[in-house]
Amino acid sequence: MKTDKIKQFIQNNVYRINGICPDDDSDDLKPLSDIMENARVIAFGEGARFMKELWTIRQRLLKHFHQRHGFNLFAMEFGFTEGFKLQE
Numbered sequence: 001m002k003t004d005k006i007k008q009f010i011q012n013n014v015y016r017i018n019g020i021c022p023d024d025d026s027d028d029l030k031p032l033s034d035i036m037e038n039a040r041v042i043a044f045g046e047g048a049r050f051m052k053e054l055w056t057i058r059q060r061l062l063k064h065f066h067q068r069h070g071f072n073l074f075a076m077e078f079g080f081t082e083g084f085k086l087q088e
Helices: 002-013 027-035 052-069 080-085
Strands: none
Touching: 027 052
């Protein structure tokens, strides 16, 4: 049954994180680090924009990959007018 396959996939591939705060210990992100071990580029996507929780977890992930894996460049997609707010 298709539902059983989906359930099995989720059980094998979903990892619980302890929180979204960027200052949280990042040991719970180790499974993600293992998957991204040899990556040179990592892309984050989201289903909604400008939600505080998504920005917060993204900040946590970026901090983790910078501190633990040496990533040092961050680029974001914005509309032209939203980009002006970055200069404020």
